[in-house]
Amino acid sequence: MGSCMVGRFRHYFSLTPEEENLLLRLEEKQIEYRAGETIRAKGENCDDIYIVRDGWTIISTQLDKDVRSIFDVRLNGDIAGIGEISFEHALYDFIALTDAVICPFPRDHLSTLFRESEALARTFYTILSRDQSLLYERFISLGRRTALEKLAHFIIEISMRLQMSGHAISDHFPFPLRQDDLADLLGLSAVHVNRSMNELKRHGYIAYDKHEFVIREYDRLLRIADFNPQFLHTPQTHWHHQKKDGADGADGAWRSKLAPPR
Amino acid sequence: MGSCMVGRFRHYFSLTPEEENLLLRLEEKQIEYRAGETIRAKGENCDDIYIVRDGWTIISTQLDKDVRSIFDVRLNGDIAGIGEISFEHALYDFIALTDAVICPFPRDHLSTLFRESEALARTFYTILSRDQSLLYERFISLGRRTALEKLAHFIIEISMRLQMSGHAISDHFPFPLRQDDLADLLGLSAVHVNRSMNELKRHGYIAYDKHEFVIREYDRLLRIADFNPQFLHTPQTHWHHQKKDGADGADGAWRSKLAPPR
DNA sequence: CGCATACTTGAGCCGAATCAATTGGCGTGG
DNA sequence: CCACGCCAATTGATTCGGCTCAAGTATGCG
Numbered sequence: 001m002g003s004c005m006v007g008r009f010r011h012y013f014s015l016t017p018e019e020e021n022l023l024l025r026l027e028e029k030q031i032e033y034r035a036g037e038t039i040r041a042k043g044e045n046c047d048d049i050y051i052v053r054d055g056w057t058i059i060s061t062q063l064d065k066d067v068r069s070i071f072d073v074r075l076n077g078d079i080a081g082i083g084e085i086s087f088e089h090a091l092y093d094f095i096a097l098t099d100a101v102i103c104p105f106p107r108d109h110l111s112t113l114f115r116e117s118e119a120l121a122r123t124f125y126t127i128l129s130r131d132q133s134l135l136y137e138r139f140i141s142l143g144r145r146t147a148l149e150k151l152a153h154f155i156i157e158i159s160m161r162l163q164m165s166g167h168a169i170s171d172h173f174p175f176p177l178r179q180d181d182l183a184d185l186l187g188l189s190a191v192h193v194n195r196s197m198n199e200l201k202r203h204g205y206i207a208y209d210k211h212e213f214v215i216r217e218y219d220r221l222l223r224i225a226d227f228n229p230q231f232l233h234t235p236q237t238h239w240h241h242q243k244k245d246g247a248d249g250a251d252g253a254w255r256s257k258l259a260p261p262r
Numbered sequence: 263m264g265s266c267m268v269g270r271f272r273h274y275f276s277l278t279p280e281e282e283n284l285l286l287r288l289e290e291k292q293i294e295y296r297a298g299e300t301i302r303a304k305g306e307n308c309d310d311i312y313i314v315r316d317g318w319t320i321i322s323t324q325l326d327k328d329v330r331s332i333f334d335v336r337l338n339g340d341i342a343g344i345g346e347i348s349f350e351h352a353l354y355d356f357i358a359l360t361d362a363v364i365c366p367f368p369r370d371h372l373s374t375l376f377r378e379s380e381a382l383a384r385t386f387y388t389i390l391s392r393d394q395s396l397l398y399e400r401f402i403s404l405g406r407r408t409a410l411e412k413l414a415h416f417i418i419e420i421s422m423r424l425q426m427s428g429h430a431i432s433d434h435f436p437f438p439l440r441q442d443d444l445a446d447l448l449g450l451s452a453v454h455v456n457r458s459m460n461e462l463k464r465h466g467y468i469a470y471d472k473h474e475f476v477i478r479e480y481d482r483l484l485r486i487a488d489f490n491p492q493f494l495h496t497p498q499t500h501w502h503h504q505k506k507d508g509a510d511g512a513d514g515a516w517r518s519k520l521a522p523p524r
Numbered sequence: 525c526g527c528a529t530a531c532t533t534g535a536g537c538c539g540a541a542t543c544a545a546t547t548g549g550c551g552t553g554g
Numbered sequence: 555c556c557a558c559g560c561c562a563a564t565t566g567a568t569t570c571g572g573c574t575c576a577a578g579t580a581t582g583c584g
Contacts, residue, residue, distance in 0.1 A: 069402045083395060086388035091395055091493055126348035133345060133353055135397055140331045142404035143449030187405030189541050194564060231353055454572050
């Protein structure tokens with residue numbers, strides 16, 4: 001089996017064998033974690049950067065006995081820990097939500113990689129850049145959206161990220177987040193997450209059983225969430241759902257082209 | 263007069279003359295904007311990266327006729343636009359709040375700079391890294407803090423950032439944000455910002471006249487905000503306020519050392 | 525002086541939090 | 555195979571922080 005980074009970078013341009021080797025080096029070491037285990041706790045040494053190779057993980061912090069904040073979900077092919085590169089000790093927790101396979105590598109590998117290949121460096125930036133706009137979009141959720149909108153937006157975000165990282169079907173996917181995880185991620189109470197999720201379900205927009213999630217009315221969700229796919233570098237081909245019920249003035253806004261990396 | 267980047271980098275290590283020249287190159291071009299002007303609008307070409315040399319600026323987006331979200335305030339010495347490096351068109355607006363001096367430079371300059379000096383590259387990362395933890399901290403505000411806490415936290419953040427970027431006194435500074443800016447930044451309504459600010463004022467924790475801001479009880483604010491200075495790379499010497507009224511169990515938490523950049 | 529743009533204050537309402545209790549699945553051990 | 559306990563999900567009742575609407579006050583500026 002290959003590397004998940006190689007796959008991801010191929011998303012943007014074709015790699016030379018040397019570049020492929022450089023990337024593979026980042027995933028030389030693989031560590032398995034069980035659901036719930038802490039990959040790297042706040043305060044620990046943070047010389048390493050991580051690639052999530054498999055499983056769902058979160059970056060979070062425990063503010064108090066019973067108040068937590070989750071900053072991000074890191075999935076297959078995502079990078080974690082660059083935000084703390086310049087600190088001596090990690091500022092936040094990095095935790096496996098499900099069983100997970102993680103590839104840690106020393107941060108110096110990055111410098112080497114950048115030195116060896118301009119294209120890799122650029123693509124690395126591309127990915128980091130996407131991650132930041134991801135944060136910005138969740139910012140909007142936290143600051144300016146209702147519970148229903150927050151949930152709709154997050155569900156779509158996840159569905160698209162999963163699809164981009166190789167998950168075949170975008171409207172049917174595993175969803176290991178518990179309701180209190182969603183709460184801490186979206187700035188809600190678990191109780192209210194429950195009510196809102198059930199409202200989405202009752203309307204038939206979504207369905208879920210155990211931790212299998214189904215999006216039944218993609219475009220309805222899109223409209224609720226006012227979702228802007230630009231920030232994910234989503235190629236148009238990923239967008240077939242929007243077609244039906246297309247008589248919508250705001251449509252053009254997200255019928256946008258992929259920004260080609262340069 | 264020198265470069266604000268040079269000053270900022272010196273904060274972390276001493277520069278060789280060559281490195282200083284590389285940095286100066288980033289600020290070769292300077293453009294002045296008037297308060298309210300848009301430096302770079304959403305949708306525009308974003309080949310440039312910006313250094314804020316003087317003035318207050320924000321990164322924001324207009325979601326609707328009367329709903330806006332502000333992601334960040336960029337001050338003297340801050341960098342803007344790297345988050346969009348990989349996109350063809352800017353995703354967010356970059357706006358001058360006060361009269362401002364901005365130094366745009368082509369993104370390629372960054373690659374050159376990275377190639378020429380390992381130390382500069384690392385410090386650049388240090389700064390970006392701080393910016394991300396800044397975002398994370400505001401995340402906590404948006405998701406898990408009350409209006410009073412949000413305001414207290416933001417006020418302290420700004421006061422410390424200003425001080426770090428050369429502003430002499432940390433508890434007395436200009437504050438050009440209007441109440442509806444604060445609202446859009448912290449996920450509140452302008453009306454509620456008003457009430458909460460006045461509550462802080464009534465208690466005597468802060469004072470402001472026009473756009474001059476005074477922090478009267480720093481440690482009280484710190485306690486309200488549950489502020490963690492670690493994420494700003496704050497050297498201990500900046501911390502004299504905490505001394506008085508020190509009989510506080512949680513004190514040790516933020517009496518932490520600066521993480522030296524490496 | 526008159527208009528515009530903040531800021532301020534009050535009244536009423538609503539979304540979401542909190543508290544509390546119940547349900548249902550699932551693993552463990554008897 | 556059932557009893558027990560745990561934990562997530564669910565549901566109801568109540569409270570509250572913050573929003574909206576609306577009116578009034580500064581302050582500044584052409």
